[in-house]
Amino acid sequence: MPETIKMDECRLEFEETEQIHTKIPEVVDSLVRSCGTESCYDHVSPAPLPSREAVVEVIVTARRILFPGYFTGSRIDPVNIGYYLGQETTALFHKVSTQIALAVRHDCFRFEQPCSHCAEQGRDKA
Known part of the structure; x- marks a missing residue:
């Protein structure tokens, strides 16, 4: 050519x-x-929204709790399952409560509501 x-x-x-x-x-x-x-x-606001990536991580963590051993790279046995489930459940609680608090905080800012103690609500609802 x-x-x-x-x-x-x-x-x-x-x-x-x-x-x-x-x-x-x-x-x-x-x-x-x-x-x-x-x-x-x-959703344009100084208050952050719940994170899509964090919500995906919540689902991934819940799967590891519901199906121990299937979605992990580590070995789970009768000796360490209590520790494993405790760690995963604690992590899940913190992830969920944080995302709930972000959603509550965003609505407070968006609708100019008085403080609704979003972190406390996040913990209570999680």
């Missing part, structure tokens, strides 16, 4: 990409405006 054809194809691809990129600021502006309305389900 002649070199000029390759160069023309590259230029055409570049121009098409450039045209698309010029539309991005308009799309971003539209998205930002939509989040300023009452109908927007707004």
